[in-house]
Amino acid sequence: MPEPAPAAYLLSTYGTRGDVEPLVALAVRLRALGAGVRMCVPPDEEFAHRLAGPGIPLVPLGPPMRELMGGTAPLSAAELSRYRTELVDAQFAVLPEAAEGCDVLVVAGLAQVGARSVAEAAGLHYVYVTYAAVNLPSPHHAPPPRPGWPESAATDNRTLWESDARNVNAQFAETLNGHRAALGLPPVHDVRDHVYSDRPWLAADPVLGPWPRTPGLDVVQTGAWTLPDERPLPAELVAFLAAGAPPVYVGFGSARPSPDIGHRAVEAIRAHGQRVLVSRGWADLDLADGRDDLFAIGEVNQQRLFPRVAAVVHHGGAGTTQTAARAGVPQVVIPLPVSDNPYWAGRVAAAGAGAALHGPTTEALRGAVETVLAPETRARAKALGARMRTDGADLAAEQLAQSPYFSV
Incomplete structure (x- = not known):
């Protein structure tokens, strides 16, 4: 008998780079197995550019994330509620057409x-994935x-x-059930557990972020979804790294911490005689002061960079945390009180x-920097x-290719 044709997948998420990158990694691996893949992500230019590289078709869904994250003040509860309702409406408007011809729908995030x-409604297999154990109900931890x-x-x-x-x-219940x-x-009576399903996937490293086994929830933990990044570091950055001892990296990704946190971090690092490497991020951190012990960068290959720094100071996003951990570099995590940041x-x-x-x-920052610079840390x-x-x-790609519900 002829072998069955490879399945086609729609991968969908709504979030920042840390939400999109793992699904890009899965998409590339699925494509290598001969599967068809397309992705639904926010219509930000950087996501379109990211998917264009490996040639993954993009279906825009929802407003741009920079629009949501770009305000100088946090959104009010009413504004957040409106965004969430509009995003559900957008999913019902976009996903049915985007999923045409697909066999499996893989989604990331609540x-x-x-x-x-x-x-x-379309008769597709459904797989829910999260990037941190704390997002799944368990008596071993509180909700994020x-x-x-x-x-x-x-x-x-x-x-x-x-x-x-x-x-x-x-x-969500009224909007979803409508x-x-x-x-x-x-109708659905428990929206959260309906979204999670009774067999969610956990794309997090089992050493750093293990799932605490919990009755009633059969979690499939695969490890974090990443791709090797072969991009070279910019020449100016390479020159800065070569000009002295490994610097301490400070970056908050797509998060927007208060500006004084960045300044205090730089002061604490300098107090220990260390050079500083600042990633501007979505907050466009402007911490340069003309001194040659500080260098500011845009988006670069963290997989190449982190092994060359003395420590990483960041906000606790899953991607940054696990990239720094794989690089074997100590971390100072200053989490924002949202999502999985405190967990990491x-x-x-x-x-x-x-x-x-x-x-x-x-x-406290000076003490933390002293801790991470210690040989034992x-x-x-x-x-x-x-x-x-x-x-x-x-x-994850191999298990999905065998069956979307195959146990690891």
Whole structure:
């Protein structure tokens, strides 16, 4: 009998670069297995450029992320609620056509509220993936912070997850079930668990971010989804690196921390006689002051850069955390109180590979820099990096090619 034709996949997410890059890695691996792949991502220019490189068809969905992240003040609860509702409406408008001819819909992040209903109506396999264990319900940890939603005064993790489910329902249930009724589908009573499914995938390293086994949830952990990045570093950066001792990297990716945090970090690093490498990021950090011990960069290949720095100071995004950990470099994580940032800060500290600072003072920053520059911290970070796996996207693609529900 002839072999069945390779499946076709629609991969969808809504978020910043840290949300998009893992799905790009999966898409490239699936394509290498002969599968057809297209992706739904925000219509930001940098995502279009990123997908154009490997030739992955892009279907824009939702407003640009820089529009959402670019304000000088955080969005109000009402503004966030409006964005979330509009994103669900956009999914029901875009995903059905984008999924035509596909066999499997793979989505990343809780924001993909409408995706499972679209898959259900079209008869597609559905796979939900998250990039951090903290996003999945478990009595072993509390839910991640969700901006704009009321916080519970409870301290018990089970109670906190129950409150989290109520918040998700309050935000999404009416909108979701209205769209489901239009498709002839029955209503959903627990939106969060409906999105997650009873067999979610976890694309995080099992050494740095393991899943604490929890009854009732069959989690498939593959390891983080990354691609080798072969881009060379800019010549000016190479010259700066060669001009002295390895610098300490400071960067907050797509996050927008208060400007004083960046300045205080630079002061703390200089207080220990270290050079500084500042990544401007989406916040366009402007910390250059004319001194030759500080160099500012745009987006560069972190896989090549991080092994050449003394430490990495960052916001706790999954991608930056795991790239720094694989490089074997110590980290100072200054997490924003959103999403999985506090979780990754805690994981780095628990591994002894760095320090976690919440609302850092100048004194605390100096102490954290001293900690990560210590030989014992560097040794633990190097040992952690040696234990981490690099084949998560390969493993995920192979399992999906065999069956979307094949157990790892």
